[in-house]
Amino acid sequence: MEYKWVVLSNTTLGVLMASINSTITIISLPAIFRGIDINPFTSFQYLLWILMGYNIVTATLLVSFGRLSDMYGRVRLYNLGFLIFTIGSILLSITPNTGSLGALELIFFRIIQGVGGAFLMANSAAIITDAFPYNERGKALGINQIAGLAGSLIGLILGGILSTINWRYVFLVSVPVGIFGTIWSYTKLKELSKPSRNEGLDPIGNITFGLGLILILIGVTYGLMPYGTSQTGWEDPWVIASMVVGAGLLVSFVYVEKKVRYSMFRLELFKIRMFAAGNIANLLRSFAYGGLMIIIIIFLQGIWLPLHGYSYSETPFWAGIYTIPLMLGFVTMGPISGWLSDKYGARVLSTLGMVIVGIGFLALTTLPYNFNYPEFALIIFIMGLGNGMFASPNTASIMNSVPPKYRGVASGMRSTLQNTGQTASIALFFTIVIASLTTTLPHALAQSVIQAGAPQLAPLVQKVPVAGALFAAFLGYDPVKSMLSTLPQNILSTIPSTAISTMEQRTWFPTAIAPAFMSALRDAFYVGAGMSFIAAITSALRGRIQIAELEEKVGRNAEK
Template structure:
C-alpha cells in the first residue's frame, strides 16, 4: 500500500480506497456488523413502543396518573443518545472506531439484561426501566456514532451510497420486526420484549471482536471538549425536561406551561444551546467541528437532514395515536389489540423505504445525490399535505398509499444525503462527522416528538371538555358531563394509546347513585369502541392537521436545501484536484 503523506498526514485515498479494501470480503463483514447494530437499535425502539401497554400493566402503572413515566420511557432513550453522540464521535477518531463500536454492543447487551430483570413494580419499576433504558442508550450511541464512519472507511467511493442504502433497509426492517415481535411477545410476558435484544447484542459483540479491523486514520490525540460537552448536554437536557413537564398538569391547569420551573428550564436551555456554537468557536479542540460547515455539501446536507428528521420524528407517533385511539376502535378492534394492529397498518411506510433505500443509494453513487434527495423530500412534502386532508374515519387504502409514497420519498432522501455528508469530509474526521450527522438527526427526532406532542396536547386541552359535553348530551347522559369532562386530556389520549378505554376507569369512580339513573343502553354506548374515539377525534384532528402542515413545511425547506447543495463533492477527489503532484506520485 502506498505511503504518501501530504500536509494533513496520510492521504485520504490510502484510507478510503486502499485500507477499505483489506481483503475482498472485508467491506461486507463491516456492513454485516453495522446491520446487526442497526437492527438491534430499531427493534428495541419499535418493540418498546408497541409493547408499552404490556409493560405498564406488568409493572402495575396507571397512565392516567403516571404520564411522566410514559414520556420518559419514550423520549429518554433518544435524549441520551443525542447528547452523547458528538463526544463518542470525537473519541472514536482519537482511539479507534471499531474499539468503541464493540464496546457499544457490550453495553447495550448489559442494559437489555437489566431491563429483563427489572425487580420492582409501580413507580419504582418505572424509574428502573427508565434508568436501564439509559444504559441501553449509551451502548446505542457508541454504535450509532461509528456506523456511518465504519461503512465509509470500508467501502470505496463508488459503493458508499449503496452500503448506506442497504443499512437503511436494515433500520426499517428492524422497525417492522420490532412491531411484530412486540405484538407477539407482549402476550406472553412483557419482560421478553427486552430479552429479545440480547442475542443481537451477543452476536454483534462476538462478530465485531473477531472480524472488524481498525482501518481508519486516527486524528491527533487531543483533549476532550469539556466546555462544549457541558454546554450542549446541559442545554438540550434542561430544554427537553422543561418541554416534558410543560405537557403535564400543573395545579388546576391541564398543562404545566405556567410552572415557574418549566419556564426557567425552557429559557435556560435555549440560552445554553445558543451559547454552544460560541463555545465551540473558542475552545482548542471542539467536538462539534464548525469549520466542517464551510464545506457546502456538508452544511446543506446536514441542515436538510435536520429538517427531514424534524418532520418525521413525531409523525409516526401521531399516526399511531390516530390509529390506536380513533380509527381502529371505530372499525371494531378491541382496545387491547390496537397496539399490534397499528404497527401492522404502518407497514406501507416501512415497505416504501425498504424498496427505495438501496436503489437510491446505487443511483446516487452513479449520478450524485442532489436531485435524488430533492425529489425524495418533495414527495414527503406532498405526503404530509395528503395526510392533512384525511378525515378521521378515512378509508385505509388512502392512508396506506400515502404512507407507501412517503416511504419511497424517505428512501430516496436518506442514503444519498448521508453518503454526501460522509463523502465530503477528510477520512480522519469521519468519526466526528458521523457523530455530528447522527446527533443532528437524533436531536431533531426528539425535538420533533416534543413539538408534535405540544401542538396536539394544547389543541386537545382546549377542545376536549366541550367535545365531551356535547357528545354526552347527544346520548342523554349529560349528568356525567361534570365527571367525564375532568378526564385529563393527556391521560385520555395516552390511555387510548396504551390499549384501554379510559371511560371504564372513570365510571368506576362515579357514585353508583349517579350511574343507576343512566339507561343500560347509554352505558353500553359509553364503554363501547365507538363513542370515546369519535369524541376524541373532535378534539384531536384539528391539531393533528396543523402538525402535518408543519411537517410539510419542514420537508419543503429540506427539498430546497437539497437542490441548493450543489453537485457531487467527494473529499478524496477534491484533494487530488488541489494537489496534482500528489496524484502523480500515487500513479
C-alpha cells in the same frame, strides 16, 4: 468474504438490533405499562421519557464518541457499543420493581442502552465509509439504512406478538443478537484508519449541549401535563424556567464551541457547503418526520381501530401491522436511491425525496377520521418512498464531503443532529396535538355524555386531563371505564343504566374524540409538510458533488 462485506454485514446487524429495539418498545408500551402496573391517567411523563430519553442520551454523546473513535479507533469503540447495548437489554428484561419505581428503572436502563447505541451510531457510517470506495458508499449506506427500516418493521410485528406473551420478552429479544454481534465484531472487524491521539474532548460543550436538551425536554414534558386548574402546564414557573434556561444553554453552545480548544462540534466543517446543506436538510427532515410514527400509532390505537371493531387489548398489535406500508416504502427505495447517488450524486434524489414527503403530509390532512385504509396505506407508502429517496444519498453526500481523518466526528455530528431532530419532533407533535385538543376535547366530551343521557357527567369530563385520556387510549385502556370506575357512588347511582351502556360501547369514546383529534393531527401534518419543503430547498442548495479524499489525493499529486 471480502472485508468490506464483513463490515457491512456487521454494522447492518448493529443497526438492525437498535431499530428493532426502537419500534418494539413503542408498540409494546401498553403491555410494558400494564406489566409494571402504571396508572395511565397519571403517568404521561413516563411515556415521554421512555420514548425520548434514549434519543436524548445518544444525541448528547454521539459527537464526543465520534471524537473518541477518531482518537482511539472506530472499531474498538463500535465493539464496546455492542457490549453496552446488550447489557442494557438484559437489565431491561429483568426490571425488578413495579409502579413509578419500575418506570424509573426502565428509563435508567434505556439510558444505558442509549450509551451503547451512541457508540454504534457514531461509528457505523464512518466504518462503512472507511471500508468502501467512494463510488460504492451510497449503495452500502443504503443497504445499512434498509436494515434499520427492516428492523423497525420486525420490531412492530415482534412487539405485537411478544407483548401478548410476556412484556419482558420485548427486551430479551435483543440479547442473543447483541451477544452474537459483540463476538463477531470483536473477532472480525479491524481498524482501517489511523487513530489521531493528538486530539482532546470537550466536556464543557457536552455539558452545555446535553443539559440544554434535557431541560427543554423536562419543560415540554411537564408543559403537556395539567397545572392547577389548567389542562396544560405552560404557565408553571418551573416549566417556563426550564425552557428558558435550556434554550439559553443551546444558544450559548455555539459560543462555547468557538472558544474551547477541542470543540465537540467541528464548526469549521460547516464551511463545506455539501456537509452543511446535507446536515441541515437532515435535521429538518427529522423534525418533520421523527414524530410521525408515534402520532399515527396513537391515532390508530385510540380511534381508528376501535371504530373498526378492534378491542383495546388488540389495538397495539394491529397498529403495528397497519403502519407497515410506511416501512415498506423506505425499504423499496433505499437501495435504489443509494445506487443512483453513487452514479449521479445526491442533490436531485434527496431534494425530490423531501418534496414527496411534504406532499404526503398534505395528503394526510385530506383524510377524514374514519378513512378508508387503502388510501391511508398508499399515502404512507409514498411517504416512505420519499424518505428512502432522501436518506442514503444524503448520508453518503455528508460522509464523502469531509476529509478521512474527520469521519468519526462527522458521523457523530450527523447522527446527533438527526437524533436531536427526532426527539424534538416527538415533543413538537405531542405539543401541537395536545394544545389543539385542550381547546376542543373538553367540550366534545361534555356534548357526548349529554347526548348519551348523562348530563351530570359533563362538568367532570371537562376536567379529564387531555394527555391522560390520550395516553389511556394509546396504552389499550378504555378511558370511559377507567373514568366511571373512579366516580363516587352517589354520582354513579344517578346515571341511567342505558347511558352507562351507551358510553361503554367500544365505539363511543373514539367517536367522541375523533373530530377533535383529527383536527389536531391536521395542524401537526401542516407543520410537517412545511418543514419537509424547507428541507427540500436546503437539500437543493448543497452544490456540486464533492469527494474530499479525491480532492486531497489530487492536491498531493499536484504538490509532487
